[in-house]
Amino acid sequence: MLAAMGSAPVRELDAAINALARATSTRFGAGRHWSRADRAAFRAGIDAPARRAWHAYFRDARRAHALYTDVDAALRGGLADRPLLTIFGQFNDPLRFQPRWKELFPTARQLQVRRGNHFPMCDDPDLVAGALTSFVQRST
Secondary structure, three states: OHHHHOOHHHHHHHHHHOHHHHHHOOOOOHHHHOOHHHHHHHHHOOOHHHHHHHHHHHHHHHOOHHHHHHHHHHHHOOOOOOOOEEEEEOOOOOOOHHHHHHHHOOOOEEEEEOOOOOOHHHHOHHHHHHHHHHHHHHHO
16 A cells, blocks of 8 residues: 555656545545535645655655664553553454554553544544543543
8 A cells, every 4th residue: 555655656646636635535534524615625725745745655654664663662662551542433444453453452442433434533523532532531
């Protein structure tokens, strides 16, 4: 996924046609509860240089091996006993991160947003806000 999304052909195609922002602003993305005008405003705010930047992030993420090594060490070290809440949409965990997080953090609280996609905080903002508030209150 990162290889494709970070590639020059996909980057330039998206810079030309704005496919990622269009998909992101649909009911399957952040735009589930947005009006047509809200979706248009979102897409208009992401110009070609911003679209290219998104794809540069994907490209860089694919090559960030040292960063991932550092993150893994922190998760298994100093952060291993910290409370954790993970929130995923019901229809968007294709790489099965929820079970991986539970494996690393057996006491993790996990929330799956019913009928949620890639942006669960947009699919059910009240549920996610309530879960975060409850988590922070219990963790302090």
